[in-house]
Amino acid sequence: MGRIGYNRAMRVRLSAWLPMMLLLLPLPVLVARLGLFVTHSAAVLAFPWQLDFDEGIILHASWLLAHGRSPYPPLTPDHFASSLYPPLFYALNAAALRVWGLNLWSGRALELGGTLLAAGSLVAWTVAETRSRWVGWLAGAVAAAVWLALGPVIVWATFYKQDSLALGFGALGGAMLAWAWRSGAAVSRSPQRGEGRLAWPALVPLVLAVWTKQTALAPLLAGGIVALGRGRAGRRWCMIAVPALGGPLLLLNEALGGQLLTHLLMAGAEPLTPARLGKNVAALAGEAWPLLIGAGVVLVGGLGAAVRTRRVPPLSVCYALVTLPLTAWTNLSPHANYNHLLPGLLAACLLVGVGLGRLAEWATLRRWAVLPLAGAVGLLLVQGGLFAPLKTWYSPLGQPLDEKAARLEILAGQVAAVRGRPVLAEDGRLALQAGKQLPYDDPAQMTIQAAAGRWDESTLLADIRRHRFGMLILEHDIAEETFTPRWSPAVLAALQAEYQLKYRDVRFLWVPRPPPAEPLQVRDCTSAGGPRLRGVWLPGDGRRLVPGDSQPISLYWAAPAAGTAPQPDLKFSLRLLDPAGGAVWQADLPPGSAAGTPWPHWTVRAAPRDDLAITVPPTAPPGAYRLALSAYRAQNGTLVPVPFTCAGSLPGDLTLAQPQMDRQEEP
Numbered sequence: 001m002g003r004i005g006y007n008r009a010m011r012v013r014l015s016a017w018l019p020m021m022l023l024l025l026p027l028p029v030l031v032a033r034l035g036l037f038v039t040h041s042a043a044v045l046a047f048p049w050q051l052d053f054d055e056g057i058i059l060h061a062s063w064l065l066a067h068g069r070s071p072y073p074p075l076t077p078d079h080f081a082s083s084l085y086p087p088l089f090y091a092l093n094a095a096a097l098r099v100w101g102l103n104l105w106s107g108r109a110l111e112l113g114g115t116l117l118a119a120g121s122l123v124a125w126t127v128a129e130t131r132s133r134w135v136g137w138l139a140g141a142v143a144a145a146v147w148l149a150l151g152p153v154i155v156w157a158t159f160y161k162q163d164s165l166a167l168g169f170g171a172l173g174g175a176m177l178a179w180a181w182r183s184g185a186a187v188s189r190s191p192q193r194g195e196g197r198l199a200w201p202a203l204v205p206l207v208l209a210v211w212t213k214q215t216a217l218a219p220l221l222a223g224g225i226v227a228l229g230r231g232r233a234g235r236r237w238c239m240i241a242v243p244a245l246g247g248p249l250l251l252l253n254e255a256l257g258g259q260l261l262t263h264l265l266m267a268g269a270e271p272l273t274p275a276r277l278g279k280n281v282a283a284l285a286g287e288a289w290p291l292l293i294g295a296g297v298v299l300v301g302g303l304g305a306a307v308r309t310r311r312v313p314p315l316s317v318c319y320a321l322v323t324l325p326l327t328a329w330t331n332l333s334p335h336a337n338y339n340h341l342l343p344g345l346l347a348a349c350l351l352v353g354v355g356l357g358r359l360a361e362w363a364t365l366r367r368w369a370v371l372p373l374a375g376a377v378g379l380l381l382v383q384g385g386l387f388a389p390l391k392t393w394y395s396p397l398g399q400p401l402d403e404k405a406a407r408l409e410i411l412a413g414q415v416a417a418v419r420g421r422p423v424l425a426e427d428g429r430l431a432l433q434a435g436k437q438l439p440y441d442d443p444a445q446m447t448i449q450a451a452a453g454r455w456d457e458s459t460l461l462a463d464i465r466r467h468r469f470g471m472l473i474l475e476h477d478i479a480e481e482t483f484t485p486r487w488s489p490a491v492l493a494a495l496q497a498e499y500q501l502k503y504r505d506v507r508f509l510w511v512p513r514p515p516p517a518e519p520l521q522v523r524d525c526t527s528a529g530g531p532r533l534r535g536v537w538l539p540g541d542g543r544r545l546v547p548g549d550s551q552p553i554s555l556y557w558a559a560p561a562a563g564t565a566p567q568p569d570l571k572f573s574l575r576l577l578d579p580a581g582g583a584v585w586q587a588d589l590p591p592g593s594a595a596g597t598p599w600p601h602w603t604v605r606a607a608p609r610d611d612l613a614i615t616v617p618p619t620a621p622p623g624a625y626r627l628a629l630s631a632y633r634a635q636n637g638t639l640v641p642v643p644f645t646c647a648g649s650l651p652g653d654l655t656l657a658q659p660q661m662d663r664q665e666e667p
Contacts, residue, residue, distance in 0.1 A: 018363065019359070019373055022360070022374060025377050026146070029380075034148055034149060040390065044158040045158055047401045047404075049405060050429035055107075055159060057442045058160055059429055061082075062093035062094045062097055063097060064083075066097035077457070080441065080460075082442035086213065092106075092107075093106050104160045107161070115168065117168030118346055122175075122353055123143070125171070126143055126354055129354045130354070131361055138360070142356060150291075150387075151338075152338045152339060155339075166210075171350075173220070176198045177202045177315055180198035215343075219319060220245065221322045222318040225322070229312030269454055271448075274332065277331040277332050287388050287392075288348070288386070289386075291348050294351070294380070295347070302314055323344055334485060335444055338394070407505050411430060415509070416434040416435070422468070424469040424471075425438060425473035447491070451488065457490070464494040467498060467539040470511070471502075477508045478508075478510075497513075500512075523646060528643075531560060531599060536554065547618045551614040552613050553611075554609055555629070559607050569634050574612065574628075575629075576616070577627075577628055578621065579621075621661070624658060625658065625660070627659065628655055629644070629653060631643070
């Protein structure tokens with residue numbers, strides 16, 4: 001009898017410890033991948049330049065707020081700051097910019113914190129939905145490790161974006177609700193004292209998640225579904241949750257003149273397409289099909305149990321049910337990258353963690369449950385061998401970061417060398433580093449809004465044609481492009497016509513094309529004893545100016561007819577006159593001085609072209625201006641006018657253009 005009792009005791013102990021030993025098996029397989037998470041995150045935190053297109057756009061919104069300007073300005077034709085997200089992430093980074101100056105590490109550190117917060121919440125949530133704390137901790141640790149090992153998670157854990165921080169807040173709120181309501185298998189057990197009170201403080205991270213990214217609604221919606229099944233107390237929770245979320249947003253929107261919701265709803269103009277959804281899902285299935293199979297089994301099982309018992313499904317199942325359509329919807333955007341898969345991946349990891357915990361609990365009571373538990377662990381072991389290189393999920397990571405940093409440092413010098421004019425950039429970090437303003441910060445969203453009729457791109461087109469931008473900073477070369485989602489067809493054609501490639505590297509720097517060989521505005525104006533003005537080139541025809549601008553202009557000269565006695569001290573005067581006739585800018589030079597061949601040291605065949613830049617004062621008031629050209633010479637200490645004589649007009653000074661001065665830009 002003693003021997004039989006001993007064997008029975010050993011079987012009982014084995015049945016108790018075997019499930020936990022099985023749960024430990026996936027962790028060593030994930031160690032290398034977790035090491036990659038650590039090393040990659042550290043490298044990106046130390047990388048000072050923009051990696052992703054959206055990073056510069058979000059940095060610009062934070063920069064605006066740090067300088068006391070709203071990140072949600074009206075979408076006027078002469079400005080476009082997209083600011084597609086709620087203000088929390090912008091505000092946190094604006095504070096960091098005020099303290100530490102222009103940087104990307106603060107937002108990346110916030111994202112890393114959000115990723116780790118989501119991992120910790122997976123553990124807590126899994127423990128809340130299992131009976132055995134030890135089993136729950138182990139199953140939750142496996143779920144968290146798988147989460148941190150996934151390719152999209154590693155890549156987007158340290159981008160200057162809102163995704164991971166919003167997920168972290170939402171997962172924390174969901175875990176708090178799971179502990180408060182002890183859903184699923186634990187619901188029959190009496191909650192510990194004070195656990196139910198966690199439902200109210202859980203509203204804080206749930207609301208913060210939506211204030212970080214407006215699509216992070218899944219945890220709050222799932223909590224509402226479960227709450228409605230909990231009677232009067234749950235309905236009261238829902239009644240408080242709705243105004244807690246919407247009230248402050250509506251108040252802030254009112255304070256901003258309706259611009260907050262205008263910006264948050266801009267993405268609704270995107271033409272949705274299944275093409276990107278198919279690509280993202282195919283890539284996800286290729287790396288994470290064992291994870292998806294396990295999550296699907298748990299989801300179906302949880303729904304089946306809820307139908308049989310006629311009870312609300314556990315919070316983890318409700319969260320997955322809400323997340324699935326939201327993830328599919330956001331991946332229908334033509335600009336959806338793999339970061340749009342993160343909510344679905346988080347829900348899948350949670351389901352796998354809860355499922356492992358439930359199986360391990362059953363395996364201690366029912367020996368047959370060891371077999372499906374072993375199968376689930378086997379799937380995770382297979383998962384450990386399927387992880388792809390990070391460049392599969394984000395191709396720019398194929399280049400070493402130190403090499404890319406060195407090249408971007410060189411490009412930063414090229415951008416900083418552009419004087420007096422803003423830039424048009426797909427890399428906002430490079431532009432802001434060089435002290436450049438970004439009147440237009442999101443080409444992709446500008447194209448969407450222009451196509452939808454929500455934004456007028458005519459001023460942008462005029463700015464391109466008049467060479468307002470001293471440089472284009474592009475992530476991809478547009479020389480041979482006929483279509484790109486970053487630029488509308490009209491803008492793409494204008495860029496190709498007015499700008500040319502200067503520097504090809506990790507970024508493509510384009511500069512304005514030089515003046516044409518022959519003037520576009522043909523003139524035939526003579527001056528007594530001076531050269532002949534053959535014509536003028538003024539990009540954009542000089543129809544529009546903005547305070548603080550630098551407007552290029554070229555004067556084409558020709559030598560006078562043979563036998564003309566030259567006036568050696570002749571100078572021309574180019575003036576920008578305000579509505580009252582006062583000169584706000586003026587250049588007085590001998591003809592040909594800007595070209596390095598001052599009058600009268602010319603030959604008939606080598607008449608020069610003066611290329612000048614009209615510097616518009618930042619304080620120039622709006623109104624109708626006049627760009628005038630005249631000439632004079634010195635005689636006995638006085639200035640004697642030398643009129644230009646043009647065909648069909650009286651002698652005098654010349655009006656080259658009559659630009660309209662727009663309102664003064666914000667500093």
